[in-house]
Amino acid sequence: MTTKKVTARYTVETMTAIGGDRWQRGDKDRIYTNDWERFIDLEITRYNTGNIRSAYLGRPSRPPTPSRPTS
Template identity: 55%
Template sequence: MNTTTAAKTAKVTVATIRTWARNGVIAATKTAGRWIIDTASLARRIAIGAMKRPARPIVYSVEAMVAIGGNRWQRNGMDRVYFNNWAAFAGIETTRFTTGNISGASYQGEGVSNSQAYKLLGSIDKVWFDTADGKLHGRYGYDESRVASREEVWSAVVSGIRTAIAAL
């Protein structure tokens, strides 16, 4: 089979097929300047690529929390990492006027009104990681949006933090 057909079969680029052939990842011979790919070898490589690796466990630690943007606070026997940027983890994006008022907002990629953005931001007051119990904590605010409940926003924050730690 030629490189174009092999690339379509493996759902990769032709350049990837050529690299695999040069490096011996798949069995191939070069005839008249063109690669001829062994079908069985390509099928084995596709099967290897389809295997899923086990997910790395996500470990909450002070170092990981600080690395993703948390601020460590230690006082009176307490050791916590606070997140002032929790809205970014939840997928709340805002642009502001020079006065500080919201000029545009979105929640998880969907545009929302400025008043709903204020309510989303007011649905959670604080987010922190406590080293004593190794858990994330949050304190709900007083507002609740029609776009998402406090619980949905909290779930989005936790998911965003877990994703950020997994990306480290």
């Protein structure tokens, strides 16, 4: 299996400008986004509960059909 490493650097200003919510308390500083997958090549399907059912990074959302052995 090949692992694809994705590196991106965003500033606090950039992340809040694209819709992120900044949270600060004490020495903690976080930015929460609800739709971050639209900024990378990520397809997510979810159950009705909101839990993730499947996720695909950098490939079509429908996995290829397994090939059948020929007899």
